[in-house]
Amino acid sequence: xSKGKLLYAQSGGVTAVINTTAAAVIxxxxxxxxxxxxxxxxxxxxxxxxxxxxAKESASAIRGLAHTxxxxxxxxxxxxxxxxxxxxxxxxxxxxxxxxxxxYLLYNGGNDSADTSLKISQVSRELGYELACIGVxxxxxxxxxxxxxxxxxxxxxxxxxxxxxxxxxxxxxxAESSTKVFVMEVMGRHAGWIAASAGLAQRxxxxxxxxxxxxxxxxxxAKFLAKVKATVAKVGWCTVVVSEGLHHADGRFVAEAGxxxxxxxxxxxxxxxxxxxxxxxxxxxxxxxAVPDYLQRSARHLAxxxxxxxxWAVGEQAVHYALAGKHGVMPVIRRTSxxxxxxxxxxxxxxxxxxxxxxxxxxxxxxxxxxxxQACRRYLEPLIRGEAAPPYGKDGLPSYVKLKNLPVPKKLxxxxx
Amino acid sequence: xSKGKLLYAQSGGVTAVINTTAAAVIxxxxxxxxxxxxxxxxxxxxxxxxxxxxAKESASAIRGLAHTxxxxxxxxxxxxxxxxxxxxxxxxxxxxxxxxxxxYLLYNGGNDSADTSLKISQVSRELGYELACIGVxxxxxxxxxxxxxxxxxxxxxxxxxxxxxxxxxxxxxxAESSTKVFVMEVMGRHAGWIAASAGLAQRxxxxxxxxxxxxxxxxxxAKFLAKVKATVAKVGWCTVVVSEGLHHADGRFVAEAGxxxxxxxxxxxxxxxxxxxxxxxxxxxxxxxAVPDYLQRSARHLAxxxxxxxxWAVGEQAVHYALAGKHGVMPVIRRTSxxxxxxxxxxxxxxxxxxxxxxxxxxxxxxxxxxxxQACRRYLEPLIRGEAAPPYGKDGLPSYVKLKNLPVPKKLxxxxx
Numbered sequence: 001x002s003k004g005k006l007l008y009a010q011s012g013g014v015t016a017v018i019n020t021t022a023a024a025v026i027x028x029x030x031x032x033x034x035x036x037x038x039x040x041x042x043x044x045x046x047x048x049x050x051x052x053x054x055a056k057e058s059a060s061a062i063r064g065l066a067h068t069x070x071x072x073x074x075x076x077x078x079x080x081x082x083x084x085x086x087x088x089x090x091x092x093x094x095x096x097x098x099x100x101x102x103x104y105l106l107y108n109g110g111n112d113s114a115d116t117s118l119k120i121s122q123v124s125r126e127l128g129y130e131l132a133c134i135g136v137x138x139x140x141x142x143x144x145x146x147x148x149x150x151x152x153x154x155x156x157x158x159x160x161x162x163x164x165x166x167x168x169x170x171x172x173x174x175a176e177s178s179t180k181v182f183v184m185e186v187m188g189r190h191a192g193w194i195a196a197s198a199g200l201a202q203r204x205x206x207x208x209x210x211x212x213x214x215x216x217x218x219x220x221x222a223k224f225l226a227k228v229k230a231t232v233a234k235v236g237w238c239t240v241v242v243s244e245g246l247h248h249a250d251g252r253f254v255a256e257a258g259x260x261x262x263x264x265x266x267x268x269x270x271x272x273x274x275x276x277x278x279x280x281x282x283x284x285x286x287x288x289x290a291v292p293d294y295l296q297r298s299a300r301h302l303a304x305x306x307x308x309x310x311x312w313a314v315g316e317q318a319v320h321y322a323l324a325g326k327h328g329v330m331p332v333i334r335r336t337s338x339x340x341x342x343x344x345x346x347x348x349x350x351x352x353x354x355x356x357x358x359x360x361x362x363x364x365x366x367x368x369x370x371x372x373x374q375a376c377r378r379y380l381e382p383l384i385r386g387e388a389a390p391p392y393g394k395d396g397l398p399s400y401v402k403l404k405n406l407p408v409p410k411k412l413x414x415x416x417x
Numbered sequence: 418x419s420k421g422k423l424l425y426a427q428s429g430g431v432t433a434v435i436n437t438t439a440a441a442v443i444x445x446x447x448x449x450x451x452x453x454x455x456x457x458x459x460x461x462x463x464x465x466x467x468x469x470x471x472a473k474e475s476a477s478a479i480r481g482l483a484h485t486x487x488x489x490x491x492x493x494x495x496x497x498x499x500x501x502x503x504x505x506x507x508x509x510x511x512x513x514x515x516x517x518x519x520x521y522l523l524y525n526g527g528n529d530s531a532d533t534s535l536k537i538s539q540v541s542r543e544l545g546y547e548l549a550c551i552g553v554x555x556x557x558x559x560x561x562x563x564x565x566x567x568x569x570x571x572x573x574x575x576x577x578x579x580x581x582x583x584x585x586x587x588x589x590x591x592a593e594s595s596t597k598v599f600v601m602e603v604m605g606r607h608a609g610w611i612a613a614s615a616g617l618a619q620r621x622x623x624x625x626x627x628x629x630x631x632x633x634x635x636x637x638x639a640k641f642l643a644k645v646k647a648t649v650a651k652v653g654w655c656t657v658v659v660s661e662g663l664h665h666a667d668g669r670f671v672a673e674a675g676x677x678x679x680x681x682x683x684x685x686x687x688x689x690x691x692x693x694x695x696x697x698x699x700x701x702x703x704x705x706x707a708v709p710d711y712l713q714r715s716a717r718h719l720a721x722x723x724x725x726x727x728x729w730a731v732g733e734q735a736v737h738y739a740l741a742g743k744h745g746v747m748p749v750i751r752r753t754s755x756x757x758x759x760x761x762x763x764x765x766x767x768x769x770x771x772x773x774x775x776x777x778x779x780x781x782x783x784x785x786x787x788x789x790x791q792a793c794r795r796y797l798e799p800l801i802r803g804e805a806a807p808p809y810g811k812d813g814l815p816s817y818v819k820l821k822n823l824p825v826p827k828k829l830x831x832x833x834x
Contacts, residue, residue, distance in 0.1 A: 010590070013591070014587055014590050014591065041593040041594065044593060068586065069583050069586050069587065070583075070585075070586030070587045070588075070589060070590045071587075071590030071591070072590070073590075074589075074590050074591075074593055075590050076594040076595070077591070077594045077595045078594050083669060085606070090640055093492075158813055158814075161813075161814055162718055162814055162815060163712045163716075164431075165814060165815070165817065166486050166712065166715040166716055166717060166718065166815075166817075167487050167488075167710075167711040167712050167715050168487075169485065169487025169715060169817065170431055170486065170487045170488075170711045170714065170715040171487075171711065171779050172487060172491075173427070173431045173487045173488030173489070173490075173492045174488070174492055174493070175493070176432065176458040176461060176491055176492070176493055177458065177461060177493040177494045177495050178494045178575060182711060184712075200812070200813075201814065202815065249739060253738075269586075270687075270690055272685055274692070289708070290708055290709055290710035290711060290712050290713055291706070291707055291708045292709055292712060293584070293705055293706060293707035293709055294584040294587045294588065294599060294705055295580050295583065295584050295707050295709060295712075296602075297587065298583040298584050298586060298587040299580075299581055299583060300583060301583065302718060303718075304813060306813075316817055326574070367769070374598055381812055381813065384812075384813035385811070385812070385813040386808075386812070387809055388815065389804075389806070390802055394802070395617070395798055395801075395802070396575055396578075396617075396721060396723075396798065396801035396802040396803065397575075397578055397579055397582060397617065397618065398579060398583075399580070400582065400583075400586065414815060
């Protein structure tokens with residue numbers, strides 16, 4: 001195989017540490033004399049031949065990239081469909097790679113990306129184009145198969161547990177004469193990993209969060225209200241964490257509001273405010289609610305050191321795999337010990353990762369359905385350990401970098417998506 | 418004056434650093450051999466004779482208190498009305514103080530608290546009870562008169578600017594194929610200080626936040642939508658920060674929804690989701706919104722060092738004033754220089770602080786009404802400087818303390834509020 005270039009692409013929702021992986025990829029490739037292009041806005045840029053020349057970025061910019069949240073080259077929500085449906089796209093992709101002598105494709109994303117990486121790998125073989133296609137794991141949802149956890153999750157977990165702890169101290173101090181119930185909505189439409197991470201803040205039975213509403217368990221309104229009431233009676237106040245994916249027994253999302261707001265416009269989701277309104281109306285208690293939304297997955301200022309280390313390691317290893325001629329694999333995290341926490345990176349075949357989803361084990365959910373078990377805590381805790389804070393400027397804000405993102409001259413005719 | 422005890426009470430909404438002030442009060446009083454009681458849940462506890470003996474807390478607990486958010490002794494929303502209306506309450510208060518030989522009252526709160534402190538001071542003189550009544554400033558709203566800024570504000574400002582910066586990096590990376598507009602709601606019902614602090618994240622014209630909606634300026638829907646549209650056309654995406662106090666020209670809050678949600682319950686406020694729905698329906702753009710609510714004022718993990726230093730200094734000085742026989746005063750922050758930032762603590766008469774409100778100067782708002790001016794930046798920036806991070810435990814969470822809060826034996830008959 002010729003020693004060609006490496007193309008790095010980000011895909012799907014970004015995380016607080018996806019750029020840490022990007023920085024690791026670029027640094028490692030530089031050490032091996034491999035030129036790295038990045039696809040602008042993920043696979044969309046790859047198809048449009050909109051490539052970024054990372055060689056134009058200074059070493060200090062790449063160091064800064066490692067502690068900057070968001071996706072520095074742009075990511076996208078664009079799913080390549082089956083080979084039959086989207087064959088033209090796959091062929092165009094290989095054409096672009098060939099035009100720029102790109103021999104290594106590192107695709108940094110979640111479930112869909114593993115699947116896309118696999119298909120690109122197949123098409124390249126069919127077309128006789130030598131390409132090492134490596135999937136690189138990333139997702140705050142922590143739902144990738146095979147890997148013990150996903151880079152990006154540990155930091156949102158640390159943010160979530162810390163935020164619940166802090167806001168609950170606020171609620172506790174005001175409960176005598178003000179807010180009695182605090183509701184915080186967290187991400188995770190299909191799996192309750194982020195919701196579960198809030199449980200790390202709970203030390204004793206009466207400590208917050210008192211109730212976690214998981215997407216794995218159908219919402220039981222009467223049982224929930226009874227639990228809130230009992231908690232306020234016993235503790236004086238109550239913190240509730242609810243997953244955006246909470247649903248009714250018939251499968252409808254609780255967040256599917258369909259109501260109108262002050263402007264007469266359709267109300268946007270928000271299971272947090274819906275649960276808060278329920279408590280207020282049914283229990284006549286003063287309620288506050290929070291929806292951190294993107295704040296939770298971009299909070300690089302509160303990144304976990306473990307998560308940072310994972311994110312760096314998968315980027316570094318992905319380059320090593322590519323250079324070693326591996327293809328159709330993904331560097332995954334294998335835990336070898338809980339206490340002390342030990343882990344290593346292994347190559348997993350993309351066929352095993354793609355189209356599978358890691359669910360929360362049943363024994364991670366407490367029997368009453370409102371909290372996490374000791375087994376879950378043992379799994380989650382190492383993932384939020386350590387503080388990988390960014391440097392701060394004299395202006396009091398984190399010093400995040402902005403790359404130049406200079407384009408690589410195009411060689412092919414335009415292609416419309 | 419006999420060398421009696423000191424009573425410390427927290428009042429109103431708590432902040433990330435009100436306990437820093439509490440720790441300063443207790444440490445300083447201990448150095449002078451003065452015993453400190455704390456009122457449980459603020460003035461409610463003082464009236465109920467529900468007092469906490471802080472002498473039972475270890476030195477290390479008090480050190481930990483300095484970096485723990487929330488109000489460690491409990492705060493309250495309970496406003497003592499005029500002397501005529503609530504004379505019985507004021508008299509009871511003096512009775513409680515007298516029963517425990519409390520000769521120094523430090524009341525840590527916002528506008529209402531300054532007013533209450535003043536009245537207590539008057540009643541004590543009328544009743545011939547020697548009492549040094551000192552107000553201690555605190556409020557995330559930054560609306561206290563006389564003082565240059567309020568302890569608690571700098572940290573929420575740092576949290577707000579950092580969060581807007583981080584979430585915007587997320588939005589920027591996804592905008593090509595996903596969310597185009599991000600709306601973040603911040604606190605501040607009457608003054609736009611917190612909203613203004615978001616402006617610190619903006620470096621250049623095209624940097625976020627692109628639009629800040631202040632409570633000082635009536636909401637102009639058509640102009641706002643045009644600005645969002647123009648921003649997305651130019652930048653590719655748009656970050657909007659909106660104050661919970663945003664109102665229409667006729668004075669109605671934009672957050673006054675009055676609509677029904679999925680449960681058929683009245684929807685709780687939320688100007689953030691309302692603005693998001695407006696953009697989605699009128700401009701047909703994908704929108705996300707965040708409402709950090711209590712997270713913003715309890716985020717001790719992101720406290721500003723300046724804010725921490727102010728909070729400590731007002732607590733320390735309040736004790737010095739009390740011991741020096743001052744009464745009816747509040748230690749306030751006076752800025753003596755912007756660059757380098759220099760400040761000192763001065764005693765201001767409570768008569769000047771009570772019942773006044775510090776508004777945003779007109780020249781702090783940009784002419785188009787959607788951002789802050791250089792003058793505003795010069796004022797705000799020093800307040801978010803420096804990182805006063807708490808220590809973290811091996812579990813990856815901030816090490817916040819829980820005090821014992823042991824009660825002082827009661828000496829008086831019960832009193833119902």
